[in-house]
Amino acid sequence: MHRPELVSIEGLQALERQIKDVRDRISGAEATRAGLEAEIAAMNAAGTRGEQAALANDAQLNRLLPRAANDDGIAQAFDTRLEQVLQRKQIELTRADQQLRALRGSEIELNRALDQQGEDLITLQQLTREAEATRVLYEYFLTRFNETSAQQGIQQADSRILSDAVMPLEAAEPRTYLILAMSGILGLMLGTGLVLLREMRNNGFRTAQDLEAFTGYSVLGQIPSMPSSTRRKVLQYLSDKPTSAAAEFIRNLRTSIMLSNVDKPPKVILSTSSVPGEGKTTNSLALAQKPVGLG
Structure with a gap:
């Protein structure tokens, strides 16, 4: 069950801090993505294996580079490893894009929550002022009512007994037997429902x-x-x-x-x-x- 957040100035300030933190993270994610994109573009544009190895900054490529020029097998291994490095960079770029989209979505949600809480805070302040005015008016009328009641008590004559009350043979309310019967039926139905629910939720092995x-x-x-x-x-x-x-x-x-x-x-x-x-x-x-x- 979702519990609504309490509307307060402190809550708004906390939301603003969260938005600032998310924006800082977005800036960092954008910088990371730009760096990855630049690295991939530079590696694809490199004309020699030496430039590719330098840009890739991979230990295995650096080991294969000196022998790649004289050995076709080593050259093939160098190209395969370079393709793996590019694929890994591309995966990191995709992950950075996903993180950036998630952060931007969080920023939108936080901004929406900030706007909503701002409107709620204005409404709350207005209702608070109205409640305070109503309380003052209520206290005024309550004081006048007490004064009037006191005056009426002084003016009215003493009470007198017209007839004795008749003692009932049994209580009219509460109807104990009916309540007990209904409680028993409801308890039985609730217990049966809980047993059936637990039985349906049980997906283990009994034997x-x-x-x-x-x-x-x-x-x-x-x-x-x-x-x-x-x-x-x-x-x-x-x-x-x-x-x-x-x-x-x-x-x-x-x-x-x-x-x-x-x-x-x-x-x-x-x-x-x-x-x-x-x-x-x-x-x-x-x-x-x-x-x-x-x-």
């Missing part, structure tokens, strides 16, 4: 069969979560409780790995994951050690 069906590879084993926060505690937990479910799963995984190729048992095992912190190091240490009852 090993799902993973095998999707990837086409066999799952060698599964390791459950262990009630330990550090690697040392995990290894101590496996050593202290060799009959636990986690230790049994690790033994099964180790056995599956060793029997995956009976003729040539694996000597090196790569442990990787999609994101950090998924237990690569912990699983590797658990497979490597041999506590009581493991391995």
Whole structure:
């Protein structure tokens, strides 16, 4: 959800500083682009390989230049390397053009935001003056109203009881049972919707069969979560409780790995994951050690 920026003089000054910074960056990008364009034009206009090597300022071209005049193969390698340098310069020029367009777009957006906030600030100041005038007028009428109410209270006669109020047998409002029933229905609908939404957003794998069906590879084993926060505690937990479910799963995984190729048992095992912190190091240490009852 977009939150509108507060209109203030400090905000306008900050926008002006941002515009100045973007304009400075545009000037730098234009200078960089002009330099790249001049380098490409000079290299294309160079008449000799020596001039081309000097303009390219490439170490490989400088190494090939002394032998290019006497060896056709070296000359071909020199021309190929020069073409690669030109292509790289052209890519840098294209990137500079993209950066320049992005900076100019940012400048346009900032100028538009500056103009809009300037108009909003003028409107805010006008509304502030109107609100202040209204407040003064309200306070005046409130004072007069209090004075009038005080005078009426003095002039009116004392109140008297005409009849006793009848005590109701049950509350008229709020209707508790209806509110509870509606709350239950709404809670059930909301809970069902949240469950369905979470189910629809879940795009992971629930079982090993799902993973095998999707990837086409066999799952060698599964390791459950262990009630330990550090690697040392995990290894101590496996050593202290060799009959636990986690230790049994690790033994099964180790056995599956060793029997995956009976003729040539694996000597090196790569442990990787999609994101950090998924237990690569912990699983590797658990497979490597041999506590009581493991391995």
